[in-house]
Amino acid sequence: MSRTIVNIGPARLYLGDSYAIRPTLGWMDADVMDPPYVFRAAGGGHYRKSRTGMDEIMEQGLDQGFDHSIINPLMCGAVVVFCHNDQLPKLLPYLDGSFKRQAVCIWRKLNPQPVANKHYRPVMEFYVHAWNDGFHPQGELADLDRQIVAMSPRGADKFGHPTVKPDAVMDKIVRNVAGETVCDPFMGTGSTGVAAVRAGKRFVGIEHNPAHFETAVRRITEAVEALG
Ligand SMILES: C[S@@+](CC[C@H](N)C(=O)[O-])C[C@H]1O[C@@H](n2cnc3c(N)ncnc32)[C@H](O)[C@@H]1O
Numbered sequence: 001m002s003r004t005i006v007n008i009g010p011a012r013l014y015l016g017d018s019y020a021i022r023p024t025l026g027w028m029d030a031d032v033m034d035p036p037y038v039f040r041a042a043g044g045g046h047y048r049k050s051r052t053g054m055d056e057i058m059e060q061g062l063d064q065g066f067d068h069s070i071i072n073p074l075m076c077g078a079v080v081v082f083c084h085n086d087q088l089p090k091l092l093p094y095l096d097g098s099f100k101r102q103a104v105c106i107w108r109k110l111n112p113q114p115v116a117n118k119h120y121r122p123v124m125e126f127y128v129h130a131w132n133d134g135f136h137p138q139g140e141l142a143d144l145d146r147q148i149v150a151m152s153p154r155g156a157d158k159f160g161h162p163t164v165k166p167d168a169v170m171d172k173i174v175r176n177v178a179g180e181t182v183c184d185p186f187m188g189t190g191s192t193g194v195a196a197v198r199a200g201k202r203f204v205g206i207e208h209n210p211a212h213f214e215t216a217v218r219r220i221t222e223a224v225e226a227l228g
Helices: 018-024 045-049 053-059 085-098 167-176 191-198 210-227
Strands: 004-008 011-015 028-033 076-083 101-109 124-131 147-150 181-184 202-207
Touching (some): 004 210, 011 210, 018 202, 085 101, 124 167
Parallel strands (some): 028 181, 101 147, 181 202
Antiparallel strands (some): 004 011, 076 124, 101 124
16 A cells, blocks of 8 residues: 655654554554544535535545544553544443543534534534543643633634644643653644644654645644744
């Protein structure tokens, strides 16, 4: 399988398929991932028709979920996984069987989409932090809140990606994970990598979409250069 590798200071970025590449990378202190969600992307009425974001999500297969087996407790001390509400019933038992403890945390959005679609408003996104001995959540008491409140990126801050995560959210998550090495197998535009570099950690990212990979290279290069 062809792959491109780009090294940027403490970061190594792979352009390719994470299911093929992640098992070859060996131990990482933390796998931090925002994989494709599973959710019903149809519906939403007039508001949905006037917005292209959901079309992009479907075109890029970001509503099709992911294979849980990419989370391997023999290859990492802890994992942080973003997921949709509909994925929790299957994800939590998988993590419960793989890690010693886990916590469901939330990113509370200040600017949620104004839709409900016969459900609740999407005012929060879930992420699960699961860990084994020695890799429990890190930080001062204020940093150990299970909730982070932040705006959803808009305009240029989306970097041309339909589901980019805010810096404030990723900075908090990276502060909360133990250890020196962070891997994101669904890197997108490199939000985890930017946070990891800023936190002084080593980062390995994998992304199969060339346009998003290029954005990640640019963002992480800028983050490394900003450190001086
Ligand atoms: C939800 S997005 C991550 C967005 C990222 N957190 C950010 O802030 O930019 C998931 C990403 O995983 C990528 N992806 C999906 N399946 C993949 C695979 N098998 N190997 C590598 N990347 C994959 C998609 O192209 C997408 O950019």
